[in-house]
Amino acid sequence: MPELRKDSITGRWVIIATDRAKRPHQHGSAATEPCPFCSGNEAMTPPEVLAYRRSSGDSNAPGWSLRVVSNKYPAFEQTVRYQARNDGLLESTNSVGVHEVIIESPEHVTDIGSLSKEHIVLVLRAYQQRLRHWRGDPRWQYLMIFKNQGEQAGASLEHVHSQLVALPAIPKDIVDQVDRMSKHRETTGQCIYCEMIKKEIECRERVICLNQRFVALCPYASRFSYEICILPIDHRPVFEDILEQEMTPLADTLRDTLARLSLVANNPPYNLVIHTSPKLASADGHYHWHMEIMPQLTRAAGFEWGSGMHINAVAPETAARSLRDARI
Numbered sequence: 258m259p260e261l262r263k264d265s266i267t268g269r270w271v272i273i274a275t276d277r278a279k280r281p282h283q284h285g286s287a288a289t290e291p292c293p294f295c296s297g298n299e300a301m302t303p304p305e306v307l308a309y310r311r312s313s314g315d316s317n318a319p320g321w322s323l324r325v326v327s328n329k330y331p332a333f334e335q336t337v338r339y340q341a342r343n344d345g346l347l348e349s350t351n352s353v354g355v356h357e358v359i360i361e362s363p364e365h366v367t368d369i370g371s372l373s374k375e376h377i378v379l380v381l382r383a384y385q386q387r388l389r390h391w392r393g394d395p396r397w398q399y400l401m402i403f404k405n406q407g408e409q410a411g412a413s414l415e416h417v418h419s420q421l422v423a424l425p426a427i428p429k430d431i432v433d434q435v436d437r438m439s440k441h442r443e444t445t446g447q448c449i450y451c452e453m454i455k456k457e458i459e460c461r462e463r464v465i466c467l468n469q470r471f472v473a474l475c476p477y478a479s480r481f482s483y484e485i486c487i488l489p490i491d492h493r494p495v496f497e498d499i500l501e502q503e504m505t506p507l508a509d510t511l512r513d514t515l516a517r518l519s520l521v522a523n524n525p526p527y528n529l530v531i532h533t534s535p536k537l538a539s540a541d542g543h544y545h546w547h548m549e550i551m552p553q554l555t556r557a558a559g560f561e562w563g564s565g566m567h568i569n570a571v572a573p574e575t576a577a578r579s580l581r582d583a584r585i
């Protein structure tokens with residue numbers, strides 16, 4: 258049973274989840290075990306909670322184009338009651354939450370960028386559907402979608418997939434970010450993201466690509482080389498409220514951006530995160546959802562761990578120019 262422990266000095270929470278060490282690892286030609294995410298191996302995963310099928314086939318059997326299942330080795334468990342313990346400086350709770358896996362293709366594809374645009378729309382639809390499902394549940398305050406691409410980015414299985422977590426509390430970093438956004442709004446009357454997007458589009462220096470609805474750019478203070486942020490140009494607080502007419506432009510932007518990244522940085526491992534509005538009164542209607550792509554070309558080392566600051570060897574202006582000029 259995973260446990261959440263609070264560091265009483267930094268205020269950070271840590272998840273102690275020893276079962277995670279039992280996860281299967283499978284990468285490249287060294288893989289000998291069957292892949293639990295491939296079509297035909299449905300019995301190797303927990304039962305599906307959502308699946309898209311071309312025809313009305315049986316559940317947990319081949320014929321699907323996308324499946325969502327509970328994580329077999331969860332960092333969070335929803336079956337238990339929330340229990341907080343506080344023994345002076347030793348504060349902990351049981352790790353209550355939702356942890357799901359979105360299996361994005363029945364075939365053994367290893368990168369979302371190689372799926373068709375139409376298939377990426379299906380993936381976005383699944384994100385939307387699962388996030389909507391959990392947003393309505395009063396137990397969860399924070400929802401997040403993330404993807405680990407490549408072994409160095411933390412993926413234990415190479416078959417294309419992403420993960421959803423729903424947590425009973427909002428992580429400290431997110432609360433801090435929302436506080437900053439609120440302060441900016443109080444002094445300027447503006448959403449800090451909307452303002453930043455407008456400035457970046459005017460200046461163009463850090464813009465990678467752009468359509469009527471979405472922009473992909475390298476953030477001004479990028480922590481990672483070739484870090485990318487994809488944002489809706491209009492103010493949109495909640496990812497899962499995405500409009501039908503925004504699906505294809507988003508899939509286009511994501512596919513285009515990943516193709517550029519793969520070409521310029523030689524198919525790098527990366528982490529992708531969707532930040533959607535937390536359930537916090539000060540964020541309500543004011544958050545601006547976005548997708549962050551963080552290539553892992555170097556390892557965080559002593560300086561980063563000791564200071565919390567990142568050293569980035571590629572200026573975001575240079576990164577954006579290379580990505581923009583890539584001939585995909």
Ligand SMILES: [Zn+2]
Binds near residue numbers: 292294295364
């Ligand atoms: Zn597979």
Ligand SMILES: [Zn+2]
Binds near residue numbers: 450452491493544
């Ligand atoms: Zn905004």
Ligand SMILES: [Zn+2]
Binds near residue numbers: 532
């Ligand atoms: Zn973010």
